[in-house]
Amino acid sequence: MSSPHFPHLLAPLDLGFIQLRNRVVMGSMHTGLEDRFWNYGKLAAYFAERARGGVGLIVTGGISPNRTGWLLPFGGTLNCHADTLNHRRVTRAVHREGGRIVMQILHAGRYGYHPLQKSASPIRSPITPYRPKQMTESDIRSTIRDFARCARLAKLAGYDGVEIMGSEGYLLNQFLCRRTNQRTDDWGGDIVARMRLPLEIVKAIRAATGDQFLILYRLSLLDLVEEGNTWDEIVAVARGLQEAGIHILNTGIGWHEARIPTIVTSVPRAAFREITGRMRRELKIPVIASNRINTPEVAEDILASGDADLVSMARPLLADPHFVIKAASGRADEINTCIACNQACLDHTFSMKRATCLVNPRACFETERTASAARTTKRIAVVGAGPAGLACATTAAERGHRVTLFDAAEHIGGQFEIARRIPGKEEFAETLRYFGRRIETTGVELRLNHRVERTELEAGNYDEIVIATGIRPRTPAIAGIDHPKVLSYLDVLARGAPVGASVAVIGAGGIGFDVSEFLVHDASHERDNSIAEWMDEWGVDPTSSTPGGLKPALRPNSPRKVYLLQRKNSRVGAGLGKTSGWVHRLTLQHREVEMIAGVEYERIDDLGLHIRVNGEPRLLEVDHVVICAGQESLRELYPEPPAREGGRYHLIGGAEHAAELDAKRAIRQGSELASRL
Numbered sequence: 001m002s003s004p005h006f007p008h009l010l011a012p013l014d015l016g017f018i019q020l021r022n023r024v025v026m027g028s029m030h031t032g033l034e035d036r037f038w039n040y041g042k043l044a045a046y047f048a049e050r051a052r053g054g055v056g057l058i059v060t061g062g063i064s065p066n067r068t069g070w071l072l073p074f075g076g077t078l079n080c081h082a083d084t085l086n087h088r089r090v091t092r093a094v095h096r097e098g099g100r101i102v103m104q105i106l107h108a109g110r111y112g113y114h115p116l117q118k119s120a121s122p123i124r125s126p127i128t129p130y131r132p133k134q135m136t137e138s139d140i141r142s143t144i145r146d147f148a149r150c151a152r153l154a155k156l157a158g159y160d161g162v163e164i165m166g167s168e169g170y171l172l173n174q175f176l177c178r179r180t181n182q183r184t185d186d187w188g189g190d191i192v193a194r195m196r197l198p199l200e201i202v203k204a205i206r207a208a209t210g211d212q213f214l215i216l217y218r219l220s221l222l223d224l225v226e227e228g229n230t231w232d233e234i235v236a237v238a239r240g241l242q243e244a245g246i247h248i249l250n251t252g253i254g255w256h257e258a259r260i261p262t263i264v265t266s267v268p269r270a271a272f273r274e275i276t277g278r279m280r281r282e283l284k285i286p287v288i289a290s291n292r293i294n295t296p297e298v299a300e301d302i303l304a305s306g307d308a309d310l311v312s313m314a315r316p317l318l319a320d321p322h323f324v325i326k327a328a329s330g331r332a333d334e335i336n337t338c339i340a341c342n343q344a345c346l347d348h349t350f351s352m353k354r355a356t357c358l359v360n361p362r363a364c365f366e367t368e369r370t371a372s373a374a375r376t377t378k379r380i381a382v383v384g385a386g387p388a389g390l391a392c393a394t395t396a397a398e399r400g401h402r403v404t405l406f407d408a409a410e411h412i413g414g415q416f417e418i419a420r421r422i423p424g425k426e427e428f429a430e431t432l433r434y435f436g437r438r439i440e441t442t443g444v445e446l447r448l449n450h451r452v453e454r455t456e457l458e459a460g461n462y463d464e465i466v467i468a469t470g471i472r473p474r475t476p477a478i479a480g481i482d483h484p485k486v487l488s489y490l491d492v493l494a495r496g497a498p499v500g501a502s503v504a505v506i507g508a509g510g511i512g513f514d515v516s517e518f519l520v521h522d523a524s525h526e527r528d529n530s531i532a533e534w535m536d537e538w539g540v541d542p543t544s545s546t547p548g549g550l551k552p553a554l555r556p557n558s559p560r561k562v563y564l565l566q567r568k569n570s571r572v573g574a575g576l577g578k579t580s581g582w583v584h585r586l587t588l589q590h591r592e593v594e595m596i597a598g599v600e601y602e603r604i605d606d607l608g609l610h611i612r613v614n615g616e617p618r619l620l621e622v623d624h625v626v627i628c629a630g631q632e633s634l635r636e637l638y639p640e641p642p643a644r645e646g647g648r649y650h651l652i653g654g655a656e657h658a659a660e661l662d663a664k665r666a667i668r669q670g671s672e673l674a675s676r677l
């Protein structure tokens with residue numbers, strides 16, 4: 001696949017015994033489908049769609065070589081012939097679409113969420129409740145044999161190769177670093193001894209599978225934990241792996257237990273590309289760049305500048321299976337870009353739910369969430385161009401309906417248009433760009449600056465009417481709520497109301513956190529997306545001259561003092577996303593936001609906000625109080641019965657149910673309704 005649009009990204013790669021059609025690697029992601037044999041049909045459909053979409057090389061989610069290596073109890077394992085039959089469904093489906101696929105072998109070591117886990121040393125990880133047993137010499141020998149058997153079975157199942165998972169703090173990473181390897185035998189000590197297990201595994205796999213079977217190794221280029229490796233040690237390992245016979249080095253950044261974010265949306269795009277570039281110059285084999293690469297432009301730039309030979313994108317291919325084809329055919333502006341929110345992928349995985357995608361609810365549900373062409377063309381009115389209305393209008397139009405989409409605002413996006421103004425959430429604008437383009441390609445008639453009244457809907461003679469009018473912010477009943485120093489989050493974020501040097505934020509849900517984030521950044525609220533500044537703030541030494549690549553952090557100053565308050569006694573921020581909430585909390589802590597739980601609100605007056613905390617009165621002498629106390633549905637256009645009888649009226653998104661609403665639910669509801677109309 002060659003194209004004038006992204007010549008480096010779409011250039012084939014010839015490894016002699018195997019050719020990849022382009023430089024796009026779909027990185028490994030645990031979807032939950034790989035853990036149960038009855039889901040392999042769905043897994044095959046999921047991968048086949050990405051192969052059809054032009055991906056050069058697919059890497060499966062991690063499969064354990066034995067029970068000790070399980071990530072979760074009874075997780076996907078390949079250790080006997082019978083298992084190869086399920087995997088064959090996957091490999092056949094991908095090969096039928098002209099794709100290539102390698103199976104990732106993952107031994108979780110002390111990250112296993114079960115009591116059978118073992119590691120280099122008996123040191124418990126901060127993210128699992130179990131203390132691992134120390135592997136004996138015999139355990140190590142059998143682990144090497146299990147990796148080799150697993151690779152041999154993968155070959156039998158039709159995979160083009162395997163990827164050995166050696167980064168993110170899993171078993172092989174645990175052997176590589178002093179932090180988790182304190183052995184005094186031949187498998188611990190200096191880096192030569194610590195890298196013995198990975199090298200022996202590569203040699204054993206090579207011996208078991210021959211020269212014509214791809215071997216990738218994913219190596220951590222920055223551990224981002226104390227007692228991680230230094231750059232010299234990491235280079236020594238990479239060279240050792242090259243010598244031992246791997247064909248391609250894939251890269252990883254940071255252990256799962258690291259307290260430095262590596263993939264959430266606030267991490268600058270391609271933040272770690274230079275480190276990959278440095279490694280590439282140390283090796284002869286191709287090197288893959290990863291982490292926060294989500295557009296073809298960024299990927300092309302990495303390859304053109306010589307920082308890598310291939311790019312790994314995992315979540316971006318959940319978000320849009322046709323990423324490559326769109327890029328190749330000059331339709332990059334139609335790509336549904338991953339906004340790195342983690343809300344439906346990693347957050348699901350860590351809650352033991354099947355992964356999917358906030359912006360593409362079809363991901364991992366390819367055989368279930370389908371939208372076939374409509375049998376009869378209907379006239380449909382969709383009121384509200386927030387995420388729910390956008391998904392509904394475009395999906396319905398794609399099915400052949402004639403859709404008019406109204407919004408009172410001058411732009412599409414609803415609350416998502418406000419979310420994108422939060423420092424660190426700039427990526428959200430991509431979803432609006434995507435829907436804007438999709439409105440054009442599907443032929444939706446868009447009517448902005450148009451507040452719809454009920455009479456207009458009735459007079460319009462529509463076959464179906466979808467109310468997606470969203471929410472209004474809740475106004476809590478606090479004495480003094482009408483005081484001039486009280487602002488709503490919309491005043492601050494959407495209307496640009498000036499905010500003083502000290503602020504109390506009432507309500508510590510997602511929006512309270514976002515508003516606080518907005519307030520602790522500079523007046524212009526323009527986030528400095530410089531990679532160097534981001535690394536300084538988080539204490540990342542990109543040269544990794546220190547163990548783990550850590551350096552003292554330079555905490556930025558906040559332009560104002562912020563108090564973030566909630567009534568509950570639970571930890572502030574406990575309800576935020578599983579894999580991103582800790583980043584939001586740390587970001588606010590870095591800027592000295594005072595988070596207070598167990599608050600009773602007494603009154604607001606000229607002095608400030610009077611509260612009680614655990615019964616004790618306290619005055620917060622603030623210039624402003626910003627209300628982020630949740631939301632209520634806005635559904636005046638939804639008629640009462642009997643006017644709505646006949647099934648013409650539909651409610652979706654915040655208009656249907658405001659509590660615990662997020663864009664994930666809004667987009668899914670909009671898409672699902674449209675596929676039924």
Ligand code: FAD
Pocket residue numbers: 341343383384385386387388389406407408409412413414415416418419422450451452453468469470471493510511514515634637652653654655661662663664666
């Ligand atoms: P809305 O987005 O509220 O859209 C409703 C639309 O209807 C509006 O555009 C409005 O103008 C229009 N409308 C209303 N009445 C009429 C009328 N009579 N005529 C015409 N048009 C009308 N969600 C996440 O999942 N992840 C996040 O990280 C996240 N961050 C957020 C950050 C902030 C600061 C905010 C405010 C929200 C955030 N959200 C986030 C929430 C998310 O944006 C909402 O859940 C989502 O937008 C709800 O979608 P909706 O389509 O139901 O309603």
Ligand code: NAP
Pocket residue numbers: 343474475476477506507508509510511512514565566567568577628629630631659660661662663
């Ligand atoms: P929310 O998550 O429901 O939080 C509302 C907050 O207001 C809570 O902290 C609640 O805590 C407080 N509150 C509720 N009623 C109150 C009252 N009467 N008086 C004073 N305080 C009150 O809602 P939100 O922050 O508005 O967010 C809306 C939705 O957007 C959320 O469901 C969320 O999923 C989504 N969102 C997600 C993200 C994200 O990063 N994923 C970011 C922003 C928004 P107490 O009752 O304990 O005080």
Ligand code: SF4
Pocket residue numbers: 315316318319337338339340341342343344345346356357358359360
């Ligand atoms: Fe990307 Fe969010 Fe979709 Fe995950 S859920 S793939 S992070 S857009």
